[in-house]
Amino acid sequence: MDQTELTRRDFLEGTGKAAGVMVVTLATGTALMASDGAWAMDLRALSGETAETLLRMTRALYPHDMLSDQYYAVVVSALDDEAKESGEVAAMMKDGAASLDAAFGMPFSQLSEGNQVLALQSLETTPFFQKVRAKVVGVLYNNPRVWQAFGYEGASFDEGGYIERGFDDLAWLPNPPEDASPAKA
Amino acid sequence: MANYELNDDSVVVVIGSGAGGGTLANELCQKGISVVLLEAGARVENDAFINDEWNSFLQLAWLDKRTTSGNWRVAKDFPNLPAWICKTVGGTTTHWAGASLRFQEHEFKARTTYGEIQGASLLDWPLTLAELEPYYAKAEDKMGVTRTNGIPGLPGNNNFKVLYNGATRIGYQKVNTGHMAINSRPRHDRNSCLQLGFCFQGCKSGAKWSTLYTEIPAAEATGRLDLRPQSMVLQIQHDDSGKVTGVLYADQDGKQQLQKARVVCVACNSIESPRLLLNSASAKYPDGLANGSGQVGRNYMRHVTGSVYAIFDRPVRMYRGTTMAGIIQDENGHNPERGFAGGYELETLALGLPFMAAFLEPGAWGRQFASMMEGYENMAGMWIVGEDMPQSQNGVTLHVSEKDDHGLPIPNVHFDDHVNDVAMRNHAFKQGRAVYDAVGAHTVWETPPYPSTHNLGTNRMSEKPEDGVVNKWGQSHEIKNLFISDGSQFTTGAAENPTLTIVTLAIRQADYLAEQMGKNEI
Numbered sequence: 179m180d181q182t183e184l185t186r187r188d189f190l191e192g193t194g195k196a197a198g199v200m201v202v203t204l205a206t207g208t209a210l211m212a213s214d215g216a217w218a219m220d221l222r223a224l225s226g227e228t229a230e231t232l233l234r235m236t237r238a239l240y241p242h243d244m245l246s247d248q249y250y251a252v253v254v255s256a257l258d259d260e261a262k263e264s265g266e267v268a269a270m271m272k273d274g275a276a277s278l279d280a281a282f283g284m285p286f287s288q289l290s291e292g293n294q295v296l297a298l299q300s301l302e303t304t305p306f307f308q309k310v311r312a313k314v315v316g317v318l319y320n321n322p323r324v325w326q327a328f329g330y331e332g333a334s335f336d337e338g339g340y341i342e343r344g345f346d347d348l349a350w351l352p353n354p355p356e357d358a359s360p361a362k363a
Numbered sequence: 364m365a366n367y368e369l370n371d372d373s374v375v376v377v378i379g380s381g382a383g384g385g386t387l388a389n390e391l392c393q394k395g396i397s398v399v400l401l402e403a404g405a406r407v408e409n410d411a412f413i414n415d416e417w418n419s420f421l422q423l424a425w426l427d428k429r430t431t432s433g434n435w436r437v438a439k440d441f442p443n444l445p446a447w448i449c450k451t452v453g454g455t456t457t458h459w460a461g462a463s464l465r466f467q468e469h470e471f472k473a474r475t476t477y478g479e480i481q482g483a484s485l486l487d488w489p490l491t492l493a494e495l496e497p498y499y500a501k502a503e504d505k506m507g508v509t510r511t512n513g514i515p516g517l518p519g520n521n522n523f524k525v526l527y528n529g530a531t532r533i534g535y536q537k538v539n540t541g542h543m544a545i546n547s548r549p550r551h552d553r554n555s556c557l558q559l560g561f562c563f564q565g566c567k568s569g570a571k572w573s574t575l576y577t578e579i580p581a582a583e584a585t586g587r588l589d590l591r592p593q594s595m596v597l598q599i600q601h602d603d604s605g606k607v608t609g610v611l612y613a614d615q616d617g618k619q620q621l622q623k624a625r626v627v628c629v630a631c632n633s634i635e636s637p638r639l640l641l642n643s644a645s646a647k648y649p650d651g652l653a654n655g656s657g658q659v660g661r662n663y664m665r666h667v668t669g670s671v672y673a674i675f676d677r678p679v680r681m682y683r684g685t686t687m688a689g690i691i692q693d694e695n696g697h698n699p700e701r702g703f704a705g706g707y708e709l710e711t712l713a714l715g716l717p718f719m720a721a722f723l724e725p726g727a728w729g730r731q732f733a734s735m736m737e738g739y740e741n742m743a744g745m746w747i748v749g750e751d752m753p754q755s756q757n758g759v760t761l762h763v764s765e766k767d768d769h770g771l772p773i774p775n776v777h778f779d780d781h782v783n784d785v786a787m788r789n790h791a792f793k794q795g796r797a798v799y800d801a802v803g804a805h806t807v808w809e810t811p812p813y814p815s816t817h818n819l820g821t822n823r824m825s826e827k828p829e830d831g832v833v834n835k836w837g838q839s840h841e842i843k844n845l846f847i848s849d850g851s852q853f854t855t856g857a858a859e860n861p862t863l864t865i866v867t868l869a870i871r872q873a874d875y876l877a878e879q880m881g882k883n884e885i
């Protein structure tokens with residue numbers, strides 16, 4: 179995905195849930211795009227259909243209503259990159275997404291949340307499932323913009339650490355006594 | 364910095380520049396001994412460390428493939444990453460948290476104190492706390508351990524406040540910000556802690572002790588240290604008499620070099636140290652060097668570990684400040700009424716969001732996991748570290764078919780939890796939960812062990828040669844000029860984090876080496 183393209187747009191945090199997406203064919207190739215135009219990702223190896231199912235799968239695996247689809251799209255984009263490098267991965271993604279779509283005889287994206295979980299459970303031991311699951315863990319939670327939504331502040335060295343920025347600002351419990359926790363220098 | 368000839372056979376070769384090797388090299392140089400320090404990793408100075416969990420891991424961790432077996436959960440969750448250790452100048456003292464506790468007297472007499480425990484290969488150490496005390500004192504001074512040498516404790520962070528209040532409400536009394544090798548005041552030309560919260564990613568400010576920017580530059584300043592980074596030792600060689608004569612290593616260009624040596628000291632951490640001895644098998648030593656007893660690679664210990672993470676109604680922001688910000692020591696004694704031998708410590712621990720996702724409950728997915736993650740800002744955490752039972756079959760063996768880039772068998776790490784380990788972890792989980800419940804946690808999660816950060820025992824010290832690999836000085840029972848200088852020489856693991864004891868043994872070993880060399884014994 180063209181990250182810079184994405185970050186230049188102004189995304190809404192907390193719009194929540196899965197919004198609509200569509201597959202668009204451009205002169206440059208296929209892209210997956212939010213129906214409201216909030217984000218778009220170019221696809222280099224995956225078909226639009228596969229990418230859409232993967233997008234729904236990544237959210238169903240780690241459902242955070244406070245995160246909009248674009249953060250899950252970053253994961254799909256990483257899978258697309260891998261599929262571009264490896265025909266094996268490309269085939270695994272295509273077949274895996276197809277199995278999810280086949281689980282209830284209708285597209286995975288149209289399944290209720292409970293049925294999505296059942297469909298995922300039926301594939302839990304497959305390399306496809308394992309690969310996608312690990313990718314979400316490694317990519318979704320490694321995104322500084324996602325950190326903000328979870329209240330993780332990331333790198334601190336350039337800000338001088340937390341010594342003057344609240345390392346001990348918790349006020350809903352009494353402070354430990356001096357012998358257990360001496361004052362800072 | 365010195366530059367010794369490859370065929371200079373008067374040098375001491377130290378392999379590995381972490382807690383054990385880095386300290387030993389410096390101590391020897393200070394005594395006027397010439398040292399070649401071979402380190403597999405590159406030299407990355409602390410200003411280049413990265414405040415980002417995965418990128419730091421990729422920068423410093425040991426990523427060469429390893430395999431696992433046994434019933435420990437790590438084998439399922441991280442089959443190719445049995446241990447979290449580093450490959451860089453400074454070794455794992457770059458990633459370590461700094462908790463620096465002395466072992467307790469009875470822990471040196473584990474077999475006598477705990478008695479016979481079925482399935483455990485317990486032994487007493489061939490030395491006592493009293494013998495080590497003067498060296499512990501030197502190590503604490505060298506490392507600048509808080510609450511020793513007049514150094515004040517560190518100020519507690521938010522994670523500690525939660526731990527402290529919970530612990531004292533359930534009656535624990537030994538709760539404080541710990542004995543940490545982290546400057547609470549500027550000391551030995553290093554600054555005090557800025558509460559960066561990235562202790563596991565290498566301390567960019569240099570407040571935390573690491574051989575990278577303490578022992579190694581001090582050794583270089585003597586003009587006697589020849590440090591060769593990106594030099595992976597492949598084999599230790601010996602002569603017909605059985606004495607070791609030098610080491611074969613792959614240099615930074617991948618070219619094989621043979622460095623001659625008067626003495627060889629192995630400090631590659633407890634997976635690579637036995638692997639190197641096993642990979643050095645010869646016609647004279649068909650089972651590997653120093654392995655007449657068959658104990659090389661056995662009795663692997665990794666501490667009884669696990670974490671407890673709790674979510675509260677209000678913010679904690681545990682990631683701010685020192686990672687190991689405090690400790691509960693009330694459970695560290697031997698108290699068999701609890702249903703197990705040995706004791707454990709509870710220490711605060713915090714992970715950033717990326718590592719939390721990977722380690723909170725490896726393999727988990729779905730709404731419940733996602734909602735735990737959403738509690739991140741209101742989360743507090745602690746880590747269990749307790750004594751595990753040495754078991755003969757737990758250990759490091761050479762893989763039957765898989766080879767590394769140099770054509771050498773990769774290591775397999777086998778570990779089965781002992782019933783004592785399981786009982787201790789269970790007790791600690793309950794106590795950890797009680798601590799957080801006492802301050803109003805609404806969700807408490809018991810997190811399984813991470814890949815081993817403490818790796819011990821695979822070349823253990825023993826009184827009798829048939830029970831172990833080295834004597835009380837870390838000197839091979841079989842080969843007089845071959846030493847083990849890292850945590851693999853531990854006879855048992857004790858409840859405490861191991862590094863202070865590794866450093867202590869290295870300082871003591873340097874005295875012995877100098878004396879033996881002076882007498883021409885080696």
Ligand SMILES: Cc1cc2nc3c(=O)[nH]c(=O)nc-3n(C[C@H](O)[C@H](O)[C@H](O)COP(=O)(O)OP(=O)(O)OC[C@H]3O[C@@H](n4cnc5c(N)ncnc54)[C@H](O)[C@@H]3O)c2cc1C
Binds near residue numbers: 449462818862
């Ligand atoms: C996240 C984390 C937190 C920790 N926190 C604490 C703590 O709070 N307190 C504590 O006591 N301990 C802690 N530890 C453990 C501590 O880091 C280790 O106990 C200690 O560093 C081990 O010292 P060592 O000398 O045995 O090995 P290391 O420090 O691992 O050094 C071994 C070195 O040998 C090199 N090497 C290996 N094989 C070869 C070869 N064949 N040729 C050349 N070089 C080789 C490696 O690259 C490495 O640099 C922590 C560890 C981790 C990962």
Ligand code: SF4
Binds near residue numbers: 560567
């Ligand atoms: S918290 Fe302190 S010891 Fe840890 S990395 Fe930061 S400055 Fe270093």
